[in-house]
Amino acid sequence: xxxxxxxxxxxxxxxxxxxxxxxxxxxxxxxxxxxxxxxxxxxxxxxxxxxxxxxxxxxxxxxxxxxxxxxxxxxxxxxxxxxxxxxxxxxxxxxxxxxxxxxxxxxxxxxxxxxxxxxxxxxxxxxxxxxxxxxxxxxxxxxxxxxxxxxxxxxxxxxxxxxxxxxxxxxxxxxxxxxxxxxxxxxxxxxxxxxxxxxxxxxxxxxxxxxxxxxxxxxxxxxxxxxxxxxxxxxxxxxxxxxxxxxxxxxxxxxxxxxxxxxxxxxxxxxxxxxxxxxxxxxxxxxxxxxxxxxxxxxxxxxxxxxxxxxxxxxxxxxxxxxxxxxxxxxxxxxxxxxxxxxxxxxxxxxxxxxxxxxxxxxxxxxxxxxxxxxxxxxxxxxxxxxxxxxxxxxxxxxxxxxx
Amino acid sequence: xxxxxxxxxxxxxxxxxxxxxxxxxxxxxxxxxxxxxxxxxxxxxxxxxxxxxxxxxxxxxxxx
Numbered sequence: 001x002x003x004x005x006x007x008x009x010x011x012x013x014x015x016x017x018x019x020x021x022x023x024x025x026x027x028x029x030x031x032x033x034x035x036x037x038x039x040x041x042x043x044x045x046x047x048x049x050x051x052x053x054x055x056x057x058x059x060x061x062x063x064x065x066x067x068x069x070x071x072x073x074x075x076x077x078x079x080x081x082x083x084x085x086x087x088x089x090x091x092x093x094x095x096x097x098x099x100x101x102x103x104x105x106x107x108x109x110x111x112x113x114x115x116x117x118x119x120x121x122x123x124x125x126x127x128x129x130x131x132x133x134x135x136x137x138x139x140x141x142x143x144x145x146x147x148x149x150x151x152x153x154x155x156x157x158x159x160x161x162x163x164x165x166x167x168x169x170x171x172x173x174x175x176x177x178x179x180x181x182x183x184x185x186x187x188x189x190x191x192x193x194x195x196x197x198x199x200x201x202x203x204x205x206x207x208x209x210x211x212x213x214x215x216x217x218x219x220x221x222x223x224x225x226x227x228x229x230x231x232x233x234x235x236x237x238x239x240x241x242x243x244x245x246x247x248x249x250x251x252x253x254x255x256x257x258x259x260x261x262x263x264x265x266x267x268x269x270x271x272x273x274x275x276x277x278x279x280x281x282x283x284x285x286x287x288x289x290x291x292x293x294x295x296x297x298x299x300x301x302x303x304x305x306x307x308x309x310x311x312x313x314x315x316x317x318x319x320x321x322x323x324x325x326x327x328x329x330x331x332x333x334x335x336x337x338x339x340x341x342x343x344x345x346x347x348x349x350x351x352x353x354x355x356x357x358x359x360x361x362x363x364x365x366x367x368x369x370x371x372x373x374x375x376x377x378x379x380x381x382x383x384x385x386x387x388x389x390x391x392x393x394x395x396x397x398x399x400x401x402x403x404x
Numbered sequence: 405x406x407x408x409x410x411x412x413x414x415x416x417x418x419x420x421x422x423x424x425x426x427x428x429x430x431x432x433x434x435x436x437x438x439x440x441x442x443x444x445x446x447x448x449x450x451x452x453x454x455x456x457x458x459x460x461x462x463x464x465x466x467x468x
Contacts, residue, residue: 058460058461058462099415099416099435100416100434100435102435103415103416103430103434103435103436104416104430104431104432104433104434104435106418106435107416107418107421107430107435108418108419108421108422108425108430109418109421109425109429109430111418339454339457339458340457340458344417344460345460346460347415347460347461348415348461350415350417350460350461351417352416352417354417354418354419355417355418355421355422358422
């Protein structure tokens, strides 16, 4: 097939939630930066090779804002990473200020100190699941573990009432939906109003939490816009649970769809869990798009000329399976010699919650291997309900450890 | 070995701390890299190299 014959349209249909469309392999080899049409119907460049994805993530000539946002290509109809964000003139300074504010609260050491608390939460989740399994023989790991753990952790860090979890989870789901059109944007507005209520409720009694920190910083800094502050809080609450919930689900599926992977972890949970987590971060491929950037100037790269204002979709999913970087790139192999990946991004926008996510994933997979060594999927992979959202993942994770 | 960190490039990801917490830390006030040991013993080389490789801001260099 020729990839020049017509402009490719995103998303590319994938065989299942664990594999990518075979077209990505062809693109990496033949057209690592290819012109495509986004799900929203606009032109963009799709970047698929590790080298260019990493390079562009670290290159300040590419940002998230656009000088004329109303003219910018839209990427999807969801309300998350769907188009430009931030002020074009002050983007870098705004972003630096935001990172300085938030980084201490998410530092590696602090996240490690949360490990014991996480362990207790995971053990409590597993106790409940084991009791339920006694009665029913099948339990949903998504509802009973993958969802409640990241939600409890991010609520504690941000200072969000955990009892609101159904509300903000449903808002997150709708906001990231790729199938409900304008309603996704209505959900973003609702989420914004919910956060304004939370912020204003806190203002009189600020505490030791990230949202309180942001409210304080915004009150003291006239250049820190109120709307930006509230959007940031929404972004943290959204990203702080959505992404890890999905990643736990994908990890469980990678491990349980090939018994030898699971057995290897069960044989030595503490010794192997770190490598398993990194491989789940590399191969897990949530969503069908990638990270969005807009060129701030004309750039010649990989045989194409990108014009100022052009949109780029950087496919982390494709880059992390680049056969020129990883040996047997499509294989799940925690023992592989290549230890780096782009699962948390790269450069100035590197995931601020990476240490939180790693700690959560480590605790979850070690605990599952220790306490539920006989666990297996209660449904076939292709029978599982996949979420129609930008961040993808599965909506259910039915497992059993009843003797067959 | 001699390690040099560039705080101007650092984005506070904390990847180096996870790789070698006896060599790198993050400052409490801004989360940026705090080099605990610029000349660690040779047996720490593998972890230090890994820290430099995973740094999302390429803010760590190792010299000999």
